[in-house]
Amino acid sequence: MSRNVGGIDRVLRIVIGLALLWYALLAPATGYNWIGWIGVVPLLTALIGNCPLYSIIGVSTCPVKKA
Structure with missing residues (x-):
């Protein structure tokens, strides 16, 4: 399983995931x-560094490593 989630993408996923979980747990x-429990998905994909949807459609936000 290769990484396909880059740095900025990971940060945004963590922020969105935590915000949604906050809503699920602490909002009236x-x-x-x-x-809010949908926030688990972006949080897990950020922590793992791999997004299954990106793999299916062939997208990667990771920087290309130069040889």
């Missing part, structure tokens, strides 16, 4: 707090 119960 409105009946829509389950939407």
Whole structure:
């Protein structure tokens, strides 16, 4: 499994993931707090460094390593 999530992409995924989880855990119960649990997905892809959707469509935000 190769990395396909670059630096800026990782930071944005962590911020968005944590914000959504904050909403799920700490926001007043409105009946829509389950939407916040979607934040687990960007958080995990940022920590792993691989996005399955990027692999399927052939996208990579990692910088190209020069030989």
